[in-house]
Amino acid sequence: MKYVTGLHCIKCGKEYEADPERYLCDDCEDGILDVDYDYQKIMAEWSKEDLKANPDQRIWRFEPLLPIKPETEKPKLAVGDTPVYNSPVLAEEFGIKKLIIKDDGLNPTASLKDRASAMAVVKAQEADAKTxxxxxxxxxxxxxxxxxxxxxxxxxxxxxxxxxxxxGKLAQLLIYGADVVSVKGSYEEAFYxxxxxxxxxxxxxxxAAINPYLVEGKKTVSLELAEQLEWEMPDWLVFSVGDGCTIAGAYKGLYDLKQIGFIDRIPRLLGVQAEGCAPITEAFRTGEELEVTAENTIADSIAVGKPRNWLKAVRAIRDSAGEMINVSDDQxxxxxxxxxxxxxxxxxxxxVAGMAGLKKAAAEGIIKRDQxxxxxxxxxxxxxxxxxxxxxxxxxxxEPDLEKLTAIFVEQGVT
Amino acid sequence: MKYVTGLHCIKCGKEYEADPERYLCDDCEDGILDVDYDYQKIMAEWSKEDLKANPDQRIWRFEPLLPIKPETEKPKLAVGDTPVYNSPVLAEEFGIKKLIIKDDGLNPTASLKDRASAMAVVKAQEADAKTxxxxxxxxxxxxxxxxxxxxxxxxxxxxxxxxxxxxGKLAQLLIYGADVVSVKGSYEEAFYxxxxxxxxxxxxxxxAAINPYLVEGKKTVSLELAEQLEWEMPDWLVFSVGDGCTIAGAYKGLYDLKQIGFIDRIPRLLGVQAEGCAPITEAFRTGEELEVTAENTIADSIAVGKPRNWLKAVRAIRDSAGEMINVSDDQxxxxxxxxxxxxxxxxxxxxVAGMAGLKKAAAEGIIKRDQxxxxxxxxxxxxxxxxxxxxxxxxxxxEPDLEKLTAIFVEQGVT
Incomplete structure (x- = not known):
């Protein structure tokens, strides 16, 4: 961990050594930690050209900005390097200047979370843990x-x-050979x-909510996006928000890049929650402490009534001059x-909740036509x-009958 | 189509112009066609270094070996560039020297078929077809x-x-906005x-079975694999086999690469069918015409009782000095x-049927310990x-109880 200088509590600022098993601040309730880097040293020793010349397309190409020991074995799955698409059709439909879509569902286990889990596998080894x-x-x-x-x-x-x-979700876990413990009780009982x-x-x-290193894995999504966009950042960057880790991680990546001069501005973050579970939007709007809510949405991955990382998320969005918005399940x-x-x-x-929020934000004039x-x-x-x-x-x-098919096609205007 | 010289029938050899709507030979029943290239010209004008310098990671990076006009618009999905893993653990378990796994399920719509469908979108445009x-x-x-x-x-x-x-399968089609016609009848009735x-x-x-261009899309899987392996081919290359297009396409890619001197040998192909639906294995073994079979296997993507491309597949496997093997659903x-x-x-x-066949072939000594x-x-x-x-x-x-969990873990040897 050549460039990591330590950890600090986002509440009281207390500093800690970057021990792989240091999760939270000793003094604060919900004292989430953040990883600190020596940006001057990184700037002196790492350039965009070095990055470009790195043949490793996985998240590990950003090693100078990751809290890992270079020698630790990486999990083999090819995490990262997900595609970026430009969609003029949807940009026009939403009424904005340009729309970039990054499909992180093409990670090896089909979600952005691979970025954090790959990091967990590295940090577990650094903590001498096998499980x-x-x-x-x-x-x-x-x-x-x-x-x-x-x-x-x-x-x-x-x-x-x-x-x-x-x-279905059990199947994926069991196929991967995890020891899956099915707890006869509620989610809370399983958690405890x-x-x-x-x-x-x-x-x-x-x-991810309490382990500071996992957010550093998640931040690779914005490191990667910035490189793919050749360091030309859009006006807005949009994420759906559940427990707050992903958008906070995305911000951390952008912050890092700005500190080392790879980008010259941080895009405004738009955080999108589901109407049926929007405690972070509420805290963002009121400026008060977060209040726990119900979890009434089909968007299960962001249905978090008691998000642990809400403060980091709210600060990230504020610091970027960003906004939050809610969308309905129908949207x-x-x-x-x-x-x-x-x-x-x-x-x-x-x-796709983020995309639904982007459309709504454009319709409401939060994102402007020239942005x-x-x-x-x-x-x-x-x-x-x-x-x-x-x-x-x-x-x-x-029916299997061409005349009947023709009649339906004519009626529906298919051909 | 700078290097395409035409098409020829794999049965009678009759030659055709490479018209995008030329599907089959006029003279032969099931007269599947193959695309021909001017390999001398490709060799003179295209090198491994040119390929390496091409920043496009999608299948289109192999354009000199594809039957497309350079100016035709490509579908935007990032097809290809799927990861390759080395698995010493499984190599040891199967008793072979080295095992390479290419995960083509990480294509944008989650299968190798994206390679053929992307080609279909290009060729449809060249045929002035919108649908x-x-x-x-x-x-x-x-x-x-x-x-x-x-x-x-x-x-x-x-x-x-x-x-x-x-x-579930309907969902993916409808989400992508296709006009989906659900035919009240059998698969045959839907087909007709x-x-x-x-x-x-x-x-x-x-x-893919009758359209010669789609197989050219499929062949990118072996073009890509060869490049990822830095042109060092393994002794064997293994595919599951349904209608025969994929393994025939893979062979075509290897054949092309050998003709232009990018590789110096073609690996032996191992084709794997499901025991409950193995007409191509039967034809391969008997040397007779293919006999239509039932389709009794859970492996639906290779459950093809009447494969159209069996002859191309059988020839490809023979020409590579390869083998065929069947595996059970349990395997x-x-x-x-x-x-x-x-x-x-x-x-x-x-x-994964191919992997099951590889294991069986190793156990039976078809694939040797030093291969x-x-x-x-x-x-x-x-x-x-x-x-x-x-x-x-x-x-x-x-139950949500640590003592009960401990007892089970001890019994099952989990911790």
Missing amino acids: VACSSTGNAASSLAGNIASMGGRMNAVIFVPDRAPA LSAEAIKKWGWYNRN ILAMMRNLGKKTGIFGEPAG SAAVVITGNGLKDVKNARRAAGNPIEV | VACSSTGNAASSLAGNIASMGGRMNAVIFVPDRAPA LSAEAIKKWGWYNRN ILAMMRNLGKKTGIFGEPAG SAAVVITGNGLKDVKNARRAAGNPIEV
């Missing part, structure tokens, strides 16, 4: 299980899920059992179909076929 | 719908499916209705879990969660 644990039924769990599996049997993932977890177990067996804790479902139809990108509900925006699709729609089916509408039904 | 049609519920259809969508509304896909098509409709409305025909399901657990790659049943092999995972497991669940086994079930 990494996680309590989730979602993308954090599946990405952890996949990245652990890619170590070829030398490490182990233990995943705690409530017994209501859907069969995992916390006790982590403490008892000394496993490494893959919880999300409509956007799944619109995005698929106009771009060939199939996102899960939380994955550009980039949005990250955070997860693949194949992860949630049930909601895709709700979004997708119905096929044309017909 | 491309396809009769399938599988990866051919979803990849076509996705690649058409990425044109931003300027083109249209019409997909014919039998009304028993599973909801599509053929009539294609004829009536003059749509472009995306049927496929076991390999889904083994592959997931040891590598973090989640393949669909047809996607290397590469295998392509052709589709993503998220496409078929139902079978993944069958493969994946069960979680540990426990």
Whole structure:
């Protein structure tokens, strides 16, 4: 960790050594930590040209800005290097100047969370831990299980899920060979059992909300985007927001790049929550402490009523002169179909919520007609076929008869 | 099409001009065509260094070996550039020297078929067609719908499916905005209705078995693999086999590379079919004409009882001094879990059938201990969660109680 100078608490500022098992501030409740770098030294020793010449296309190409020891073995999955598309069609539809879409659902386990989980596998090794644990039924769990599996049997993932977890999500975890503990109880009970177990067996804790290193993995999404855009940043950068880690990580990446002079401005961040679960939007608007809310949305990956990283997220959005906005489930479902139809990108509900928010922000004049925006699709729609089916509408039904088909096509204007 | 000299029938040798709508030989039944190139000219004008310097990572980087006009607009999805992994763990388990795995399930619509469908979108434009049609519920259809969508509304896909098509597969097609015609009848009835409709409305025909250009798209999988392996070919290259197009395409790519001197030998091809549907293996073994079989396998993407491209496939495997082998559904399901657990790659049943065949071929001594092999995972497991669940086994079930969890962990040797 050549350039890491330490950690600091985002609440009280207290500094800590960058120990891989240092998760939280000792003095503050919810005292989330942030990783500090020696930007002057990085500037002196690393350039855009060095980066360009690096043949490693995975997230590890940004090593000078990552809190890892160069010699630690990386999980083998090819995390990162997800495609960026320019969509003039949707830009025109939304009434903005330019629209860039980054499809992070094309990561190896099909979500942005691979970036954090790959980091967890590295940091666990640096903490001499063979087992990494996680309590989730979602993308954090599946990405952890996949990245652990890619170590070829030398490490182990233990995943705690409530017994209501859907069969499909269980399948991904079990295929990756994780020890999956199905807890007969609520999500809270699964979470607390995992916390006790982590403490008892000394496993490494893959919880992006409290583990400061995982956010550093997530920030590679904006490092990568900036490089792909040849360091020309858009006016706005849009993310869906659940527990706040992803948008906070994205901001951290942009902040880092500005400090070392790779970009000259940080885009304004637009954070998008689901109407049925928007505690961070509320805290952003009121300026008060976060109030826990219900979790009423189909966008399960951002359905977080008690987000741990809300303060980091709110500060990131404020510091970027950004905004927050909420979208309805219907707007999300409509956007799944619109995005698929106009771009060939199939996102899960939380994955396209950012895009639905961008459309709304443009309609409300938050994003202006002469402004550009980039949005990250955070997860693949194949992860949630049930909601895709709700979004997708119905096929044309017909007997096997060309005349009947012709009549329907004429009626519907297909040909 | 700077280097394309024409087409020839693989049965009678009759030559044709490379018209985008030339599908089959006029004189032969099932007269599949192959695309010919001026290899001397390519050798004189294109080098490995030129390729290396090409910043386009998509399949279009191989343009001199593709039957396309340079100026034709490409679909925007980032098809190709899928990762290659080295798995010493599985090589040791199977008892071979080296094992390379290419995960083609990380293509934009999650299967190798994106390579053919992207080509279909290009060739349709060259034929002045705005609509491309396809009769399938599988990866051919979803990849076509996705690649058409990425044109931003300027083109249209019409997909014919039998009304028993599973909801999940329909979802992907409808999300991409295809006109999906659900035919009240069997797959055959859907196929014949599509053929009539294609004829009536003059749509472009995306049927890899008869359209010679689509196989040229598929061949990019071996062009890409060869470049990623720095032109050092393994002893064996393994594919699952359904209608025969993919393995025939892979061979064509290798043949092209050998003709222009980029590789010095063609690996032996191992074709793998499912025991419940193995007409090509039978034809390969008997040397007789293909006999149509039933389609009894969970590996739906290779369940083709009447494969159109069997002759091309059989010849490719013979010309490479290769072999064919069959695997059971149980072997496929076991390999889904083994592959997931040891590598973090989640393949669909047809996607991992090749890997199951590789294991069997090694056990039977077809692939020797001192030989290397590469295998392509052709589709993503998220496409078929139902079978993944069958493969994946069960979680540990426990009350929310640390003592009970401890007892189970001790019993099962988890910690």
